[in-house]
Amino acid sequence: MGAILGWDVGGANIKAARIEDGRAEPLMCERPLPLWREPHRLPSVLAETAASLGGAETMAVTMTAELADCFATKREGVAAVLDAFTSAFPAIEPWVYGTDGRFRPAAVARQQPFRVAAANWMASATVVSRLFPDALLVDVGSTTADIIPIVGGRVVARGKTDPARLRSGELIYTGALRTPVCAVVRSVRLRGRRCRVAAEQFANLGDVHLWRGDIVASGYTCETPDGRGRTRLEAGARLARMVCADLEMIDALEISDIADHVARAQVEQIVAGLRQVMRRLGGRCPRVMVVAGQGAFIARAAGQAAGLDIQDLSDAIGAAAARAVPAAAVAYLLDAMLTPA
Amino acid sequence: MGAILGWDVGGANIKAARIEDGRAEPLMCERPLPLWREPHRLPSVLAETAASLGGAETMAVTMTAELADCFATKREGVAAVLDAFTSAFPAIEPWVYGTDGRFRPAAVARQQPFRVAAANWMASATVVSRLFPDALLVDVGSTTADIIPIVGGRVVARGKTDPARLRSGELIYTGALRTPVCAVVRSVRLRGRRCRVAAEQFANLGDVHLWRGDIVASGYTCETPDGRGRTRLEAGARLARMVCADLEMIDALEISDIADHVARAQVEQIVAGLRQVMRRLGGRCPRVMVVAGQGAFIARAAGQAAGLDIQDLSDAIGAAAARAVPAAAVAYLLDAMLTPA
Numbered sequence: 001m002g003a004i005l006g007w008d009v010g011g012a013n014i015k016a017a018r019i020e021d022g023r024a025e026p027l028m029c030e031r032p033l034p035l036w037r038e039p040h041r042l043p044s045v046l047a048e049t050a051a052s053l054g055g056a057e058t059m060a061v062t063m064t065a066e067l068a069d070c071f072a073t074k075r076e077g078v079a080a081v082l083d084a085f086t087s088a089f090p091a092i093e094p095w096v097y098g099t100d101g102r103f104r105p106a107a108v109a110r111q112q113p114f115r116v117a118a119a120n121w122m123a124s125a126t127v128v129s130r131l132f133p134d135a136l137l138v139d140v141g142s143t144t145a146d147i148i149p150i151v152g153g154r155v156v157a158r159g160k161t162d163p164a165r166l167r168s169g170e171l172i173y174t175g176a177l178r179t180p181v182c183a184v185v186r187s188v189r190l191r192g193r194r195c196r197v198a199a200e201q202f203a204n205l206g207d208v209h210l211w212r213g214d215i216v217a218s219g220y221t222c223e224t225p226d227g228r229g230r231t232r233l234e235a236g237a238r239l240a241r242m243v244c245a246d247l248e249m250i251d252a253l254e255i256s257d258i259a260d261h262v263a264r265a266q267v268e269q270i271v272a273g274l275r276q277v278m279r280r281l282g283g284r285c286p287r288v289m290v291v292a293g294q295g296a297f298i299a300r301a302a303g304q305a306a307g308l309d310i311q312d313l314s315d316a317i318g319a320a321a322a323r324a325v326p327a328a329a330v331a332y333l334l335d336a337m338l339t340p341a
Numbered sequence: 342m343g344a345i346l347g348w349d350v351g352g353a354n355i356k357a358a359r360i361e362d363g364r365a366e367p368l369m370c371e372r373p374l375p376l377w378r379e380p381h382r383l384p385s386v387l388a389e390t391a392a393s394l395g396g397a398e399t400m401a402v403t404m405t406a407e408l409a410d411c412f413a414t415k416r417e418g419v420a421a422v423l424d425a426f427t428s429a430f431p432a433i434e435p436w437v438y439g440t441d442g443r444f445r446p447a448a449v450a451r452q453q454p455f456r457v458a459a460a461n462w463m464a465s466a467t468v469v470s471r472l473f474p475d476a477l478l479v480d481v482g483s484t485t486a487d488i489i490p491i492v493g494g495r496v497v498a499r500g501k502t503d504p505a506r507l508r509s510g511e512l513i514y515t516g517a518l519r520t521p522v523c524a525v526v527r528s529v530r531l532r533g534r535r536c537r538v539a540a541e542q543f544a545n546l547g548d549v550h551l552w553r554g555d556i557v558a559s560g561y562t563c564e565t566p567d568g569r570g571r572t573r574l575e576a577g578a579r580l581a582r583m584v585c586a587d588l589e590m591i592d593a594l595e596i597s598d599i600a601d602h603v604a605r606a607q608v609e610q611i612v613a614g615l616r617q618v619m620r621r622l623g624g625r626c627p628r629v630m631v632v633a634g635q636g637a638f639i640a641r642a643a644g645q646a647a648g649l650d651i652q653d654l655s656d657a658i659g660a661a662a663a664r665a666v667p668a669a670a671v672a673y674l675l676d677a678m679l680t681p682a
Contacts, residue, residue, distance in 0.1 A: 036567070069543055069567035072578065073587040114590070143540075162585030166537040171585075173540045182524040183540035196507040199484075199514045199524035201542065202410055226377070226410035237413065244503030244512075246414040249455070 003056040004338075006331025007046075007094070008120050008324060009081050011035045011068035012143060012178055012222060014045050017321060017328040018053040019335060026328045028320040029053050032221050039070040042084040050089070059094035060103065060334035061085065062120040062326050064144075066113065067162065078113040082106045095337075097123050097330050099160045103337060118162045120326035121146040121171075124292070125155040127329040131316050134286040136277065138270065138303065139325055140295030142177040142206075142222055146170065147273050151284050158280060169276030174269045176215065176295030177206035177222045181242050181262055184269065188243065188261040190254060195243050201225050203238035205266060210235040211259040214297050270302035278306070292322045344397040345679075347672025348387075348435070349461050349665060350422050352376045352409035353484060353519055353563060355386050356665040359394040360672045367669045369661040370394050373562050380411040383425040391430070400435035401444065401675035402426065403461040403667050405485075407454070408503065419454040423447045436678075438464050438671050440501045444678060459503045461667035462487040462512075465633070466496040468670040472657050475627040477618065479611065479644065480666055481636030483518040483547075483563060487511065488614050492625055499621060510617030515610045517556065517636030518547035518563045522583050522603055525610065529584065529602040531595060536584050542566050544579035546607060551576040552600040555638050611643035619647070633663045 006017040006026070014033050017026035029052050033045050042065075050056070066077025085094050085106065096109035099119040109116045121139070125148040128137045133153035139146045147170050149156050159165035166173065174184060180201045187194045204225055209215045210232060217230040228234045236255045237247050243258065278285045289308040291299035296312065303310045314322035321328035347358040347367070355374050358367035370393050374386050383406075391397070407418025426435050426447065437450035440460040450457045462480070466489040469478045474494035480487045488511050490497050500506035507514065515525060521542045528535045545566055550556045551573060558571035567582075569575045577596045578588050584599065619626045630649040632640035637653065644651045655663035662669035 067539075067582065067585055069541075069579070069582060072569075073589055075587075075589060118585070161590070163531065163536060163590065166539075166584055167531065167534050169537075171537070173537060173585075175540075179540045180521070180523065180542075182521065190504065190508065193508050195504060196510075196512070196514060198408075198507075199516075199520045200410075201521070228413075238410070241408065241410060243507055244408055244459070244514075246416075248414055248416065249502070249504065 002058065003054070004058045004060060004331045004335050005050060005053065005056040006327045006329065006334065007059060007061045008326040008330070009061065009063040009065045010143070011065045014049055015324040015327040016049045016053055017324065017331045018056060019328075019331045025318040026321055026331060027053050028324055028327070030221070030324055032223070034223065035065050036068045036070045039068070039080065042081070043087040046084055046088040057092060058334065058338070059085070059089065059092055060097060060330035061094045061106075062097045062123050062330050063116070064118045064120055066117045074117045075113040078116055079110055082110055095334050097333065101126060103334060114161065121148055122155065122157070123329035123333060124148070124325040125150060125157070127325070127332050128290055128313065129153050129155055132288060132290050132311065135288040135290045135311070136274065136286055136308065137290045137292065138274070138299040139292040140270070140299045141175050141293045142295075143173070143175040143179065145172040145174055145270055145273070145295065145299070147172065147270070147277050149277055149281055149286065151281065151286065156281070168280070169273040172269055172273040174266055175205065176209060176293070176298060177204065177220060179205040179266070181205065181208065181239070185262050185265045188258045190243055190250070190257065197242045198244055202241040203235070205262070207235035207238045208259045208262045208266075211239060211255060212263060219294065267298060267301045267305060270298060271305050274302060274306045292325050294323055296322070343399065344395070345399045345401060345672045345676050346391060346394065346397040347668045347670065347675065348400060348402045349667040349671070350402065350404040350406045351484070352406045355390055356668040357390045357394055358662060358665065358669040358672045359397060360669075360676060366659040367662055367672060368394050369665055369668070371562070371665055373564070375564065376406050377409045377411045380409070380421065383422070384428040387425055387429040398433060399675065399679070400426070400430065400433055401438060401671035402435045402447075403438045403464050403671050404457070405459045405461055407458045415458045416454040419457055420451055423451055436675050438674065442467060444675060455502065462489055463496065463498070464670035464674055465489070465666040466491060466498070468666070468673050469631055469654065470494050470496055473629060473631050473652065476629040476631045476652070477615065477627055477649065478631045478633065479615070479640040480633040481611070481640045482516050482634045483636075484514070484516040484520065486513040486515055486611055486614070486636065486640070488513065488611070488618050490618055490622055490627065492622065492627065497622070509621070510614035513610050513614040515607055516546065517550060517634070517639060518545065518561060520546040520607070522546065522549065522580070526603050526606045529599045531584055531591070531598065538583045539585055543582040544576070546603070548576035548579045549600045549603045552580060552596060553604060555604075560635065608639060608642045608646060611639060612646050615643060615647045633666050635664055637663070
């Protein structure tokens with residue numbers, strides 16, 4: 001069998017993994033694409049991404065892009081993503097992964113939008129379950145965090161759809177880059193007193209983590225809120241604006257107070273989800289937490305706060321694959337399905 | 342003396358009021374302008390707005406637009422706004438209002454960015470203090486809410502700058518239209534259980550209030566988050582997306598639960614600011630609350646929750662002026678300054 005391309009088509013990023021017989025680690029490629037604004041670019045970005053990895057005749061797809069608000073419904077979003085694959089790769093019918101842990105051809109997937117929407121966490125957890133049969137997988141991406149319990153080698157997530165997962169604590173809509181600061185905190189500490197923040201997307205968590213040194217400029221792969229650059233100073237100016245100030249009004253120490261406050265609050269968001277999942281599992285809850293994603297450092301801090309033993313998925317599958325687990329996961333899973341036992 | 346144009350130049354809306362000798366109520370004009378994206382359009386929007394009101398040789402300006410993130414600093418923002426006036430009206434030097442309650446010519450205002458930035462609340466409160474010498478003025482606009490205490494005919498605000506006012510409870514960054522839902526709530530009720538919300542600008546408070554019938558489509562004057570229309574159904578679809586759902590997954594009753602939850606949380610934001618201001622004033626705190634702005638209905642609900650006696654500013658100065666108080670207020674204040682005693 002030839003190469004397989006695994007795709008995780010998100011609303012803000014396109015991630016692809018290419019595996020070939022005998023290669024333990026996939027080749028990875030990631031491209032930012034603000035789909036809600038430029039849905040028409042999806043076919044060309046898919047084609048370019050595939051070409052940059054060397055292409056493949058067999059493709060495995062998972063997506064969350066159907067949630068982007070350029071699509072009126074998930075049904076429309078799923079159809080549009082699959083249309084983009086047809087347009088980019090007319091000769092290939094991709095296999096689409098679902099929350100039931102199965103692949104179906106694209107033609108069938110179109111009829112099952114609620115099953116193939118937002119199934120990427122299931123692909124990741126299924127692959128991780130073979131390496132860590134008892135673990136909480138915490139994958140913090142640019143935008144969202146998944147907390148998936150694996151017990152006795154089985155994925156025991158309570159929620160299957162996004163709304164159900166937002167209720168169960170298994171999906172926390174917070175991430176390392178795109179999350180608006182105003183979605184994480186209502187107020188910060190400023191000069192020793194509580195200060196409300198602006199309800200504007202003046203700064204995001206990428207600015208917080210860049211300011212604190214937890215990411216570097218090249219890791220700030222999404223657009224900046226104000227269209228300015230990715231230097232620490234520019235991130236600081238954006239953070240100052242969250243309290244309606246600027247760098248003439250507040251200084252670097254005060255910016256650090258703001259950034260630290262927001263970073264702590266974000267870790268608390270993950271901890272709250274972790275505790276909800278742990279409470280539900282009770283005595284059978286794993287004590288091991290496997291961290292992955294661009295925001296693995298956030299997952300790690302949450303796991304430490306919750307008293308879990310941290311394992312880094314990148315030690316098991318390589319840094320590139322651990323950064324974009326679902327893309328690599330669907331490639332591995334399809335390979336396993338298509339390879340004769 | 343001839344006519345006076347009063348301007349409130351915001352980051353999302355340009356509001357103007359024209360008064361003439363003997364006219365009790367000003368002519369008003371309001372134009373949406375997403376300044377952060379289209380700063381170059383400011384001069385033409387100013388010129389068109391002035392023309393639509395019949396023009397004037399004398400102009401009073403207050404602004405909050407300097408906070409828009411197309412400007413690196415407030416200093417740059419103040420200068421850019423004043424440049425736009427020069428460009429639109431080359432023969433006129435506008436008078437610029439400051440948080441010190443005084444006007445200065447534009448050339449002087451450029452040297453005092455921190456004094457003329459975000460002084461619009463002071464203009465409103467000064468005018469209202471002559472009608473209601475003991476009151477809490479609560480002006481809820483499209484984006485922010487001001488809570489300004491007036492005691493014995495004097496404006497006794499604690500904060501002068503935006504950051505100080507965010508600390509004192511006198512500026513609550515929540516409004517009737519532009520506020521992202523994810524900046525007001527972390528979770529909502531869905532099917533009787535707490536459900537986290539997406540940290541995306543999928544829906545804003547305009548959608549909440551449109552869905553609930555507190556505003557009509559023509560009052561939804563800002564852009565919609567997804568660029569779709571202003572029907573109740575389209576607002577409902579945006580609200581569904583806040584829990585990562587769509588109108589195929591949840592029904593109208595569930596949307597109403599979401600909208601009601603967010604509306605209540607927004608009222609609580611204002612109540613919290615009110616209580617902070619009332620606590621500080623102690624025994625001398627007025628029991629009368631004067632409501633104004635596009636979000637006067639929100640202010641009213643907060644005042645009722647706080648047990649205050651509500652007065653509607655529109656009964657005193659007319660509906661149009663009460664909707665855009667600062668623009669009318671700077672016109673009145675400049676008229677008073679320039680009219681011989």
